[in-house]
Amino acid sequence: MIIIGEKLNGSIPTCGKAIAARDEGYIRDMAKRQAEAGVDFIDVCASVNEGELETLSWMLDIVQSVTDTPISVDSPNPRVCVEAMARCKKPGLINSVSGEGDKIDVVFPAIADTKWDVMALLCDDTGIPKSAEKRIEVFEAIMARAKEFGIAEQRIHIDPLVEMLCTSENGIETVVTVMKYVKEHYPKVHISGAVSNISFNLPVRRLLNQAFLVLCMNAGMDSAVLDPLNRDLLGMVYATDALLGNDYFCMEYINAYRDNLFGPVDR
Amino acid sequence: MIIIGEKLNGSIPTCGKAIAARDEGYIRDMAKRQAEAGVDFIDVCASVNEGELETLSWMLDIVQSVTDTPISVDSPNPRVCVEAMARCKKPGLINSVSGEGDKIDVVFPAIADTKWDVMALLCDDTGIPKSAEKRIEVFEAIMARAKEFGIAEQRIHIDPLVEMLCTSENGIETVVTVMKYVKEHYPKVHISGAVSNISFNLPVRRLLNQAFLVLCMNAGMDSAVLDPLNRDLLGMVYATDALLGNDYFCMEYINAYRDNLFGPVDR
Numbered sequence: 001m002i003i004i005g006e007k008l009n010g011s012i013p014t015c016g017k018a019i020a021a022r023d024e025g026y027i028r029d030m031a032k033r034q035a036e037a038g039v040d041f042i043d044v045c046a047s048v049n050e051g052e053l054e055t056l057s058w059m060l061d062i063v064q065s066v067t068d069t070p071i072s073v074d075s076p077n078p079r080v081c082v083e084a085m086a087r088c089k090k091p092g093l094i095n096s097v098s099g100e101g102d103k104i105d106v107v108f109p110a111i112a113d114t115k116w117d118v119m120a121l122l123c124d125d126t127g128i129p130k131s132a133e134k135r136i137e138v139f140e141a142i143m144a145r146a147k148e149f150g151i152a153e154q155r156i157h158i159d160p161l162v163e164m165l166c167t168s169e170n171g172i173e174t175v176v177t178v179m180k181y182v183k184e185h186y187p188k189v190h191i192s193g194a195v196s197n198i199s200f201n202l203p204v205r206r207l208l209n210q211a212f213l214v215l216c217m218n219a220g221m222d223s224a225v226l227d228p229l230n231r232d233l234l235g236m237v238y239a240t241d242a243l244l245g246n247d248y249f250c251m252e253y254i255n256a257y258r259d260n261l262f263g264p265v266d267r
Numbered sequence: 268m269i270i271i272g273e274k275l276n277g278s279i280p281t282c283g284k285a286i287a288a289r290d291e292g293y294i295r296d297m298a299k300r301q302a303e304a305g306v307d308f309i310d311v312c313a314s315v316n317e318g319e320l321e322t323l324s325w326m327l328d329i330v331q332s333v334t335d336t337p338i339s340v341d342s343p344n345p346r347v348c349v350e351a352m353a354r355c356k357k358p359g360l361i362n363s364v365s366g367e368g369d370k371i372d373v374v375f376p377a378i379a380d381t382k383w384d385v386m387a388l389l390c391d392d393t394g395i396p397k398s399a400e401k402r403i404e405v406f407e408a409i410m411a412r413a414k415e416f417g418i419a420e421q422r423i424h425i426d427p428l429v430e431m432l433c434t435s436e437n438g439i440e441t442v443v444t445v446m447k448y449v450k451e452h453y454p455k456v457h458i459s460g461a462v463s464n465i466s467f468n469l470p471v472r473r474l475l476n477q478a479f480l481v482l483c484m485n486a487g488m489d490s491a492v493l494d495p496l497n498r499d500l501l502g503m504v505y506a507t508d509a510l511l512g513n514d515y516f517c518m519e520y521i522n523a524y525r526d527n528l529f530g531p532v533d534r
Contacts, residue, residue, distance in 0.1 A: 171514075173512055203524045204530040210506075212510055243475070243482055
């Protein structure tokens with residue numbers, strides 16, 4: 001499972017405050033703790049109205065001063081993503097493109113001959129498609145463009161777009177249908193998503209997030225944007241991999257427990 | 268989801284002690300709390316070497332003095348199960364039969380013309396079959412006997428036999444294969460099991476139990492022997508039902524939360 005640590009995001013209130021106050025210690029600490037939790041990428045998102053590239057660059061430098069974990073450069077602005085790539089010491093992940101506007105035209109040429117991964121959201125200029133069929137169309141269109149630029153399937157992470165459960169009439173059927181399609185037709189493409197979106201506006205969100213993660217992994221998810229400092233959620237990733245037969249005799253589960261990544265903190 | 272509360276079982280050390288001491292208060296309290304958690308059946312298992320029927324009867328009387336929740340009469344001895352039926356004020360569940368010995372010959376005639384449910388374990392005189400194929404054979408043999416006695420499919424709960432994950436080479440594949448077979452060929456038969464068996468000998472068992480429950484429900488499980496006082500596990504049942512589209516606009520999830528069945532205790 002590829003884990004993209006989500007804690008360094010200006011849209012999270014405490015992190016937003018730390019960014020506004022240029023609190024280096026906060027950024028450093030959060031980067032370090034996520035790296036220690038074993039994430040594959042540290043997502044870095046400034047989420048500011050003005051001076052995004054400058055703010056992002058400030059964050060990237062601090063993160064890279066404490067860890068060499070690859071960065072997930074996160075911005076709604078594809079140009080900011082591309083400019084920030086140069087600030088990264090090693091290839092990471094562009095988060096994200098989609099069928100909207102010229103995102104792909106800006107990002108795909110920039111990463112074509114690199115080792116960067118890219119997260120692609122299955123929406124386009126018409127918004128977030130309601131049906132699985134339409135999302136699959138957006139997916140196929142993105143894959144066609146990726147092929148054009150020679151971007152290998154294993155560099156692509158697909159976010160089928162997790163919407164809140166409380167307004168859904170069919171549970172998670174749409175997102176699972178899309179995941180299964182991707183898995184079946186492009187087995188090397190990573191299936192990803194922002195897990196916690198599922199539980200907006202519902203009580204005891206952690207239970208829904210955990211159960212959703214398990215169901216997504218069962219449907220083929222092998223990459224996720226999540227809080228790696230949530231020990232139960234991280235433990236659930238290891239538990240599910242073991243249950244799904246991806247962890248020979250539970251060795252990874254047991255090792256992660258021994259490394260104190262989940263379970264009781266004091267022991 | 269049909270929940271069979273597992274707390275009144277002499278093989279659980281605290282409960283075993285309470286039974287040995289004939290501690291009525293313990294039995295009463297555990298029956299009440301499980302009933303309040305909304306279980307469909309309260310499992311009652313004496314688990315004593317001598318005087319099982321007497322002990323079981325004592326327990327049954329206490330349980331039925333505080334709740335009218337149906338009983339799951341639990342004994343490895345089919346004759347004890349059948350004799351205990353008479354002590355129950357309303358139809359419940361016989362836990363359990365299997366392909367072993369004369370269990371079916373004893374139990375099926377006794378419940379044939381009643382409203383009692385029955386739990387059937389997919390093992391026989393050769394032990395617990397290793398392969399899914401062999402368990403399916405045992406299942407089909409049990410179904411043939413049930414048909415003979417006119418026991419309707421919806422009265423049958425199948426326990427495909429949950430074994431510990433730590434010694435499995437293919438994760439939960441065997442059990443999931445059996446569940447899917449049952450679901451496909453006998454959609455009215457309930458798929459059940461003792462969830463917590465999965466995590467024997469592994470650390471942080473609750474995470475494995477929760478993730479396993481989610482995967483089983485996804486594979487068709489609609490009945491389970493579990494601890495209903497484990498608020499996270501119970502909440503996971505509601506969360507999973509909502510995610511799987513079995514709970515229109517999450518109303519049951521929200522109501523169970525409002526009824527304080529899961530989530531923070533003090534609020």
